[in-house]
Amino acid sequence: MKLNPAKCSFGMEEGKFIRVIVTGAGFKANPDKVQAVARIPSPFSLKEVQTLNGRLVALNRFLANHAAKSYPFVSTLRNYLKKAKFRWITEAEQAFLEVKKCLMELPTLTAPYAGEPLTMYLSASDIAIGAVLLTDRKNVQTPIYYAKDLMLQFSSCKVIHIKKSENKSANALSKLASTNFEHFAKDIRIEILDLPSIPQHKVLVIQTGVESWMTPITAYLSSGALPEGKAEARKIKHKALNYQIHDSVLYRRSFLGPLLRCVDAEDMNYLIREVHEGICGLHAGPRTVVGKLMNAGYYWPGMHLDAVHEIRKCDSCQRHALNMLRPKNELVPVTSAWPF
Structure with missing residues (x-):
């Protein structure tokens, strides 16, 4: 070259x-x-x-x-x-x-x-x-x-030239932020508001920090707090070995992969629907959905059971699924009383 x-x-x-x-x-x-x-x-x-x-x-x-x-x-x-x-x-x-x-x-x-x-x-x-x-x-x-x-x-346009003598109010208003009030002319009136002109509305308090399965693990890793029961405290200590906190976010350690971000029930439902029937969704089964979620870096206990529960609600999967010829219940053998 x-x-x-x-x-x-x-x-x-x-x-x-x-x-x-x-x-x-x-x-x-x-x-x-x-x-x-x-x-x-x-x-x-x-x-x-x-x-x-x-x-x-x-x-x-x-x-x-x-x-x-x-x-x-x-x-x-x-x-x-x-x-x-x-x-x-x-x-x-x-x-x-x-x-x-x-x-x-x-x-x-x-x-x-x-x-x-x-x-x-x-x-x-x-x-x-x-x-x-x-x-x-x-x-x-x-x-x-x-x-x-x-x-x-433009469909309509009009340009008006404003004389300097007719633009005193707008000119004075533009200089209010950088000029001392004492030197203004008498024809300019200034009103100082001690209170807001818009009444304050009562705002309802939104409850934050709803408890989830992550709350006891996060409390133990952050401040060492444990439940009162000995069995429950021992269980939390054992679980906490597989988790860590980074930038106030709880992550689960994986053996061969990166850290998996822990999510609550609200985010869990959204993630399953997004992977299953989102923009790039394939309407795949629970095992594939759980695998894609873990590859994306998310985790929560009981992922497979939650995926089965949410996928069963999918209207498209129910309409376009293959017709199963298997009976709903197990076959019951019937013995004939007269063999001939």
């Missing part, structure tokens, strides 16, 4: 990467894409307008307020969907010349640094909303990203 010299470049000051020119200062538009739009004549057919829009899409990240500038082209396509009725109007021609002029002065986009303050400028018109994200480098504002969005994509 060896590198292809025709596809390798080292020590380059700039290079083409994913349709843009990457330099040390940032990203520049591909000159081939720019010349493809600059050399195209004024469209005189519906297909030529579609070609123009497609070429402008490759340069939209470098065009400021691209949505508003390309709106006449979109409007032309929308008004003249049929080739026979196509007309290249004066408004579209002026927008086409303006776009060509802008392509000759495309900016170089740069990448922001971590924690660097950025500045955003918004531009709104009757047909589009545009925004540009800038960063200040050596007292020169350099663009990072142009955003655009056509209002015509």
Whole structure:
């Protein structure tokens, strides 16, 4: 295996990467894409307008307020969907010349640094909303990203300009968190609430820590607590040799496998149903279900009997099981009183 010299470049000051020119200062538009739009004549057919829009899409990240500038082209396509009725109007021609002029002065986009303050400028018109994200480098504002969005994509949209004199309340409200109350003007009223405005509702206490088969074993391993009866205490000591606690969770030791997490009756029913009839369930028998549960790392006493009890409740297994020809009860031999 060896590198292809025709596809390798080292020590380059700039290079083409994913349709843009990457330099040390940032990203520049591909000159081939720019010349493809600059050399195209004024469209005189519906297909030529579609070609123009497609070429402008490759340069939209470098065009400021691209949505508003390309709106006449979109409007032309929308008004003249049929080739026979196509007309290249004066408004579209002026927008086409303006776009060509802008392509000759495309900016170089740069990448922001971590924690660097950025500045955003918004531009709104009757047909589009545009925004540009800038960063200040050596007292020169350099663009990072142009955003655009056509209002015509919405069913209804309305942009209202609010004068500064009519926005005093909202401006003061935005500064409440970082301004001293004593310096506010008299026309701003502040109400301090000593108590919550929403009444507190009574909440019922939920019982936690329900006892299960794990409770005495966990108590003995955690604090050495044992039941009062000697026989029961000796039984718990003997059982606890096969268990251990890790991060407040009880596990059972296995001989050749990893630790098995112990579960209670509520989790037991869910695990059996999930393995038996879940997303990847095979509606297998109790032995297979128990084997899959232990391979997944779960354990509780009487796993096989619980699996048999839960699987018998499966409606699908009862409907689609094979018809058994065996009698429900054992056959009883009957001796004939008269052998002939």
